[in-house]
Amino acid sequence: MVLKKYILSVLIYLLGTTTLSAGTYPIWGRLANPGFENQPMKNAFFFCGSSRDGVQYYEHCPTPNIELYTIHPSDARHLEWSEDAANREFAIDTMTQAGINVVNMSYWGPRGTDNWTWWAPMQTSTYSHDELFETTLNKDILIVPYIESAAATPGSPGFSFMDCFPGDPDNPAPEFIMILKDLIQRYLLSPQNERWPTKWARAYDRSGYERYVISIIHAASNQDGVTDQIFADGFDHIANKIFNETGVLVGFTLDALPPDTYASGRFKPSPTTTGPWLAQQESILAIQCFIPEISLGVTDEDYLVEWKHTFSSMWIHTGIPFIQDISPGYDAHIVFPGPVIYGNNESWRNALGQIILKLKSQGMTFSAWNGYTEGYAGVPTVEYENDVYEWAGDLFKNFETESLHPIPGKIQAEDFVQMAGIQTQTTDDDRGGLNVGWTDIGDWMDYKVDVCDAGTYYVDLRVAKTNDGSEGKGQIYKGNQVLATFSIPGTGGWQSWKTIQTTVNLETGEQTLRLLVTTGGWNINWMKFKPDPVEKYHELPGRIEAEHYADMFGIKTEKSMDDTGTGLNVGWFDAGDWLQYDIDVKEDGDYELSLRVALDNAMPEGQGALLLDDTTLCSFDVPVTGGWQSWKTISKQVYLRAGQQKLKLLVTKSPWNLNWMEFAKTSNIQ
Structure with missing residues (x-):
């Protein structure tokens, strides 16, 4: 098997070369298309459009669908997009303006004949996909087809996957491969427009080779006797079979959902048991969560931030690129939201931004499906709001801020x-x-x-x-x-x-x-x-730039917009983070301590403490200042003794930013 994979890798290398410039390295899980090289995936999941014939939604909501949106994705008989080309153009323009570079396209195939048997019959018209490819031709956005593996299993009661994943290694996932080959034939090998293949997103695998991306949602790893290893190995079996039969190299982003959240979560791959096996597969491009924020109605923001941080960390520790879900909140992805919708607010957005930057996620995705007309619609039209894209755009800007x-x-x-x-x-x-x-x-x-x-x-x-x-x-x-x-x-x-x-x-x-x-x-x-083997000491009285620490735990730096500092500030604080400075106090006495801080108005006040050789010197509160780069100076009175010492700044309540500290002598010892 190792020799077979090696030979396949050589063939792949000979078939094509990367478009990266000299001295630039391909990054696992990043985009590979010309003009998008090494960009992180910034995804939007959505279904391609509305039912045009006014069919009933499904038995629980027998109202005709007469809008431009698919009112419920599980009941769309003809998932066709808006007939109005201006609306289609507007939808893609809205996405690109927000910073989205990948749209995930629902595909149930083959040729629109598959269905979920436990819901209303579903047919997906390839006509809507043709429209999507056509609309994106002159736009800075790519397409990733996504396939729900449950729907790819004929006669499935919901979560039986033996016909889909992974099957026999010599004949892996026959139903899934049939659907995938149908996609490849229509949009890569025999497209109606020769430019369509350029819009299918490609990404680098762990060895630096380019693969056409397929997004898989709702795939189970512990059903019907499928072990974690068999499940993981199945992806390379599928990719190799597709390559041998079509000459097209595919890779997968894989949905993951914790077992304590959604009904299907108990069947999903685990970062601890499945993750190590998945990390060995050449065809696995990233873990891309579809709807991990569904937590059975829990809306406590602090709890969810901690939960999301823990779950994401577990997958990131596998080494597989992780694409962070940034959905606005519980049930924000569906058409019939629950009684409480949280998340479309400043504090939740900032909390998600902190997680993305803290964990170094390799991309972002949000699963706002079309149909929810209060601003979360996945396919915006001129007539409807598009708040979700503006909201996501703010987070995308956060994501692009790199820590220095x-x-x-x-x-x-x-x-x-x-x-x-x-x-x-x-x-x-x-x-x-x-x-x-x-x-x-x-x-x-x-x-x-x-x-x-x-x-x-x-x-x-x-x-x-x-x-x-x-x-x-x-x-x-x-x-x-x-x-x-x-x-x-x-x-x-x-x-x-x-x-x-x-x-x-x-x-x-x-x-x-x-x-x-x-x-x-x-x-x-x-x-x-x-700079040399000798420790550098900050002489006091004087100013200490926050980024000039001798040691730290948990913090990151960024470019500062404050005109009173030297260009960087520290931030992304969590409670328990700290910075340590070596100081040399020239003389005993009382000092006025000034701290240059920033805190967004949507957040509660922050808190911190200064310790001198592990003894508390003072505690302080950080007020809101109007934004993460809106700076304010706060002051405290402290007493310092002369000599070389270690000064520690401890974060006791987060988040907030710090640009500098300054100690000014106010009196002499008598």
């Missing part, structure tokens, strides 16, 4: 902007958190840094490795230039940590550094960049 790591400074290994091949895990090292592991030759992590001053920097790397007689090896790159090469000795175990050191020469300014694994089998927790 200041140098000198410390970078947690898991705080990469891009990576290939690695996974993260909980670390036993001091101060906890995560470390990067499961390193193999060729794996890498990219870090966006801002170097304060050009020169030589000492780099401490916190590493761990078993005592197996071999050495791990790695390099630090900038572009195509090797800045440093280092070796990792055995340290006594995967969680037995040791600090090694190398040096790099860096130019000033923003740049991307790559940590490349040249010999695998080692873990890394963090890197610390220092």
